[in-house]
Amino acid sequence: MTDARRVPTDADRARWRRYLADERAEAAVYRELAARRGGEEREILLALAAAEGRHEAHWLGLLDGDERGIPRADIRTRTLAALAKRFGSIFVLALAQQAEGRSPYASDPDATAAMAADERIHGEVVRGLAARGRRRLAGTFRAAVFGANDGLVSNLALVLGIGATGVPAPVVLFTGVAGLLAGALSMGAGEFVSVRSQRELLAASAPDPTVREALADVDLDANELALVYRARGMSEAEAADHAALVIARVRAAGAGETSTGALGISAEDDEAVGTAWSAASSSFLFFASGALIPVLPYLLGMSGAAAVAVATVLVGIALLLTGATVGVLSGGSPLQRALRQLAIGLGAAAVTYLLGLAFGTTLG
Known part of the structure; x- marks a missing residue:
């Protein structure tokens, strides 16, 4: 709490106003999310909004109720609020989890110890809510991300490797399309068998x-x-x-007594597994969409080094996006995951390109 003997400076008041704006924006995020949910999740989100309201009252009290000059919330919180209004999705909860973990209250002399503890607890509450969504999303999302990433990397590697041998552009295009279809069908079939088998194993253990x-x-x-x-x-x-x-x-x-849980044993939750058809279709479609990107320059009539450069840039952007998406949903650093995805994908493509150059030189 602020020392009663210390006269607050203009910098102190500016900081309190910023905190006040952020608390109001965070409370609005939780209320928006609550409006899109029901039952227990709605109650939890409204309770979080009420807690942010208590923090808001603390900063407003330090300002003696003076609301003049209250700034806009920081860009992260405003982005959260915009996403919550439009989507109310797992992405918002994942971002909110990160936001709660970045609270400055633990080191701020004007924040109470209870407020700092609240923020840490809020992070765990949001983590729990996000975990529910991740479990519901996990099976299909895993197939989608793996499918898109495999399509991007494998078909870029295939297209660059074949293109580096010096064959005509139509041959590269045909090879890329064949790789798209073969890979998408293989991924879809593999996911179907994998998920169906996993669900059968769970059923046998229930x-x-x-x-x-x-x-x-x-x-x-x-x-x-x-x-x-x-x-x-x-x-x-x-x-x-x-x-x-x-x-x-x-x-x-x-x-x-009609409860299926009469034995007092909960069957293992298979929400995270997903259904075989949803996983297979997601894998097929996302692999195909990812594998299409390296082929686009050739579909547009490009060839040679220009086609290679455009395909590499397009795939690099897509890899950054898929990596960042995984980072957001996993609660990790989007930038770190994006760069890791980019390095792995372009590294694999570079190896096949060099092999293609070597084979082209040998054949020539």
């Missing part, structure tokens, strides 16, 4: 809901239900206690 019919007649002395919980990782004492509790609940409910 509790059998029909077993609940036997619970009412289980022998309490021999209680073999405890073995189920021991097989799933509980200690002997924990398993015995949990089994007794489950049986008591089932007998108390009687014939009215």
